[in-house]
Amino acid sequence: MRTVHIEARPDHLLRLARLKDPLGAVAEMIWNALDAEACEIVVDVETNDLGGVEYVNVVDDGHGMPHASCADYFGRLGGSWKSAAKVSPRLKRGLHGRSGQGRLQAFALGEQIRWVTTAVNAIGQCERTTISGTIDAPADFTVSEPEPVGDDLPPGTRMEASLPADFVGRLAEPGTRDQLTSIFAPFLAANPDVTITHAGHVLDPSTVWAHTAEYAVTAPGGAAEVLPGPLLRVIEWPRDVGRTLALCDSRGVVLAELPAGIQAPGYHFTAYLLWDGFSDRRETLELAEMDADLAELSGTARDVLRRHFRERDSERRARLVQEWKNEDVYPYRQEPSEPAEAVERQLFDEVATTVERRLPRAAQNRRTTLRLLREIIAHDPGGLYPVLDELFRLPQAEQDELRRLLERTSLSDIIKATTEVTSRLDFVAALRKMVFDPQTSKIVKERSELHKILERETWVFGDAYALMVSDRSLDTVLQRHLQELGRNPVPEQLKPVLREDGRKGIVDLMLGRALRGSSGREHLIVELKAPSVKVGQNEVGQIKSYAEAVVSDPQFTDANVKWDFWVISTTMDNVVRRDATAPHRPPGCIAEWEGGVRIWARTWCEVIDDCEARLHFYRDQLNHDPATDHAIEYLRRVHHYIPKVSS
Structure with missing residues (x-):
């Protein structure tokens, strides 16, 4: 018997032992057995009545360690024979080990470790050797004298670990088998003659994995001309086994492990x-x-991985949607008839399938929740995330996935845009009914109905207009005008703004917008008339009196602001029409004054035609042609207004 000593500090050796990684230690013992050309390996974890681990054994039928080599194997740190050999002597297996440190990991399984190994020596005789070590002296191993054994005792090695720490109890948990299976899956697939047993169960990846796929990957540089190209094998497991990108030889020997480096929630x-x-x-x-070459190869492999899980995600979503349809809980009854509906449904499917595990189990409750999600996506996709968080109290990982989904996709923005366009198309149809339908237009009230609706639909008068004043005096118009110029006036210091006859004017709507590409602004004053009122000299006189009040009051003066004054109704008298169609002015303009002031008389037909011309492209692309019931439903839902019909 002799003691071999490693020239290294004990604390350094224990760091190499990775004492808190018993699973890694078992895997290392198995790899050592496979490097020794074992075909059958048995891991036995003996537990006591309280469930604690008493000892761990790893037994293999490999070629064992000849006594003459044991001192070299256990007395040296690094310089393993495997680093030079690269393949095993007889079976030509690729070798996992190379650093000459793996045996130290046995200390992660117990404070006392022992190898009993049987091997054929240089003269062809079988001999047995025992090597022992303790955690108190990790640099020293005791090697017994060789013991001759009969030829009927086959070669092999038994590694025994006793007095384990408490955390070694993890090896008795069911998940250990799955994790070991994930580590050795490619090797077992490539070497069907090898059997690894853990706690009485044979590791068989085909009975555990949930899904598997293989992809050819382009080799870096010109290596493809010399060796068969790399193959990426993806195995999905029913439980978490830890994500890695394992670099293996073609026979499945894991040579190194990298982080998976991709997002694949679920x-x-x-x-x-x-x-x-x-x-x-x-x-x-x-x-x-x-x-550089390996970074390129691993980057390509990760790109393939991302594509794999995008396709898997698509398959999973399609399967869930079909299940919901079969259960009659899916909130869409028919296939989308318009592109906007298809976009909405795509976002619904992505969101609903992301939170699928959080949906209620009862079919009726699940149906209600899915309908609620549909309504939010259809009408307020921007508010989707906080609602989902409130509904489901998602764990952080799923919150991150949902946030990533909503940030990476433009579907939410598309739905907002398509919802806005279809809403505008519906409103134009509703406005047409209000001002032109013979039974409705007669009783539509200008101030309490038409006015209140239009102050929320200012886009009708031109894109980018914002409401500044509604149903307020010319004094308020002045204040808002000055505020937009950054002057922030004190109301008490302003002089009253009066019409020429000394009366105060009440403006229906004042809108404003910045002129694109300049520092100037446009203000628009709109005087609305009920559909039953024809624009004549009185109506023109009213809007001109507002314009005159602005032009003649020096408080309004600013060269960078242009003013437009509109009076709108369904029809106008002949004199006003002649002014509105004069050849030297834009259609509808009845007067142009100094200081960039224009006065207009417009009909609802012209305004609606302008709106439809702006929306024409989108209507065709969205295939949305609003019917009367769509228009009325929009007024009811958005403006809480139901058009009345004259008796």
Whole structure:
């Protein structure tokens, strides 16, 4: 018996042992057995009545360790024979180990460790050797004298660990088997003659994985001309086994592990990149991201992974939607008839399937929740995230996924835009009914109905207009005008703004917008008339009196502001029409004064035609032609107004 000593500090050796990673230690013992050409490996975890682990054994039928080599194997740190050999002597398996440190990880399984190994020596005789170590003296291993054994005892090694720490109890948990399966899946697939058993259960990836797929990956540089190209194997698991991108040789020997480096919420997976080119780069694999060729290869593999999970996500969403349809809880009954509906439904499907695990179990409650999601997406997609968070109290991981979904996609913005366009089309149809329908237009009230609706639909008068004043005096018009110019006047210091006859004027609507590409502004004063009122000299005189009050009052003076004054109704008398169609002015303009002031007489027909011309392209693209019931429903839903019909 002799003691071999490692020239290294004990604390350094214990750091290499990774004492709090018993699973990694078991995996390392299995890889050592496979490097020794074992075909059958048994991991036995013995527990006591209280469920605590008493000892851990790893038994293999490999070629064992000859006594003459044991001192070298256990007395040296680094310089393993595997780093030079690269493949095993008889079966030519790729070798996992290379650093000469793996045996130290056995201390993660117990304070006392022992190897009992049987091997054929140089003269062809079978001999058994026992190697022992303790955590108190991790630099020293005791190697027994060789013990001759009969030829009927096959070679192999038994690693025994006793006095384990409490955390070694993880090895008795069911998840350990799944994690070991994920580690050795590619090797077991490529080597069907190998059997690994853990706690009485054979590791068989095909009985555990949820899904698997393989993809050819382009080799870096010109390596594809020398070696078969890399293959990416993706295995999805029913439970979390830890995500990694494992770099393997073509026989499934894991040579290094990198972070998976992709987002795939809801999936548990391991990716294996199999390529014999890794064997020639073993010394740099741990730093693969710093090697240009390897960084390119791992980046390509991750791109393939992302594409894989996008396709898997699409399949999962389609399956869930079909299940909801079969259960009659899906809130859409028919296929989308318009592009806008298709966009809305796409966002609904993505969001609903993302939170699917949080939906109520009862069919009726699930149906109600899905309908609520549809309504929010249809009418307020921007407010979707806070509502979902309030409804489902999502864990952080799902919050992040949902936020990523809503940020990465333009669907929400598209739905906002299409909703706005279809709403405008519906309102134009509603406005046409209000001002032209013989039974409705007679009784529409200018101030309490038409006015109140239009102050929320200022886009009718031109894009980018914002409401500044509604149903207020000319004094208020002056105040808002000055505020827009940044002057912030004190109302008490302003002089009253009066019409020429000394009366105060009440403006229906004042709108404003900045002139694109300049520092100037446009103000629009709109005088609305009930559809039954014809624009004549009295109506023109009223709007001109407002214009005169602005022009003649020096408080309004500003060269960068242009003013337009509109009077609108359904019809106008012949004299006003002649002025509105004069050849030297724009159609509808009945007067142009100094200081950029224009006065207009317009009909609702002209205004509505302008709106439809602006929306014509979108109406055709969205295939949306609003019917009367759409128009009335819009007035009811948005403006709480139902058109009356004269008796």
